[in-house]
Amino acid sequence: MAITSEFIAAINQISAERGIEKEEIFKALESAILVAYKKEKFFDVQTDNPEELGSNLSIELDRETGDFKLIATKEVVKKVKDNDKEISFSEAEMISPNVEIGDSVQIEMPTEDLGRIAAQTAKQVILQKIRESEKEAVVSEFSDKVGEVFTALMQRMQKGEVVFEIGKATAIMPKEEQISNEFYRLGDRYKVLLKDIVDSEMVVSRADPNFLIELFKLEVPEIESGVVEIKAVAREAGSRSKIAVESHQEGIDPIGSCVGQRGIRIANIMNEIGEEKIDIIEWDEEPEKFVANALSPAKIESVKIKDDTATVKVDDEQLSLAIGREGQNVRLAWKLTGLKIDIVGSDGKPPVKHEEEDKETEKEEEKEEEKKDE
Secondary structure: OEOOHHHHHHHHHHHHHHOOOHHHHHHHHHHHHHHHHHHHHOOOOOOOOHHHOOOOEEEEEOOOOOEEEEEEEEEEEOOOOOOOOEEEHHHHHHHOOOOOOOOEEEEEEOOOOHHHHHHHHHHHHHHHHHHHHHHHHHHHHHHHHOOOEEEEEEEEEEOOEEEEEEOOEEEEEOHHHOOOOOOOOOOOEEEEEEEEEEOOEEEEEOOOHHHHHHHHHHHOHHHHHOOEEEEEEEEEOOOEEEEEEEEOOOOOOHHHHHHOHHHHHHHHHHHHHOOOEEEEEEOOOOHHHHHHHHOOOOOEEEEEEEOOEEEEEEOHHHHHHHHOHHHHHHHHHHHHHOOEEEEEOOOOOOOOOOOOHHHHHHHHHHHHHHHHHO
């Protein structure tokens, strides 16, 4: 009995377009037909071992013509007790003259309903097998590319997740990996970080700190070549980030390299991530200097470190700038340096928060941004 020529043609087309080996598809088809046949044949059979039903059956599919046969493997016995799994010695001799008791022979079985069963169920099952093969192909193609940035096409939203297309593969961006204030438009292209592959599913991110690092590598040749190194990143995606850089070559300004002539490099990066502000600071091997740099744009009077805590003295006029709106500046500096940071005023006492403090901080931060632009 043969599968329709249209179906065989479809297999050839799928194989060519999806890059899946035809043999995988044919094996999936054999498995699908066998499962469907056993499901219908043994539907009403009551048994304690359902897996044993039809365990000696198999499907043989001709790869060229689409002809297939239902084959039963039966044991040669003197007296048959189970017609489904056993065959008498005399009958077996007619199939194979040299057969002996205890041998196994294969017999083609009648296939009255097999064509109908195949038409009803095989296509659905084989497509599922193809999807599984495609997922395996994704793992094979992208498993060594985790951590790289790709340009992805936004396909749809699905239960809060963004579904992207990267080449022929599909990738998912969970809510926690999205930039909080970003709106994703159908058909638009976005740069995304391939963060992980979980159960053959690609997980991408735009909120991960490593995404910011990779964007800098793309825009700053000195980072890609190793002349400038990114030593640390602290990020609150969609709002503000701090990135610490160091130069390994005399005469190369690490901050200037990242900013670019007339700010073109940093502008390209910020255009990619929206309204997120980026503070680029110089890394220093002396922890006190690094902490002071990390609290930029505030000007620091002194830093004293004991154990894992840095006590930072700041002029009273610089307090709100050092702390930042809702504590963001000091929080990011904490993440960047790995040290707990306590801010104190010129009198050595912690600042007292006032209701208007955040508004003043916002004005000061805007002034600093204007100075950078100039």
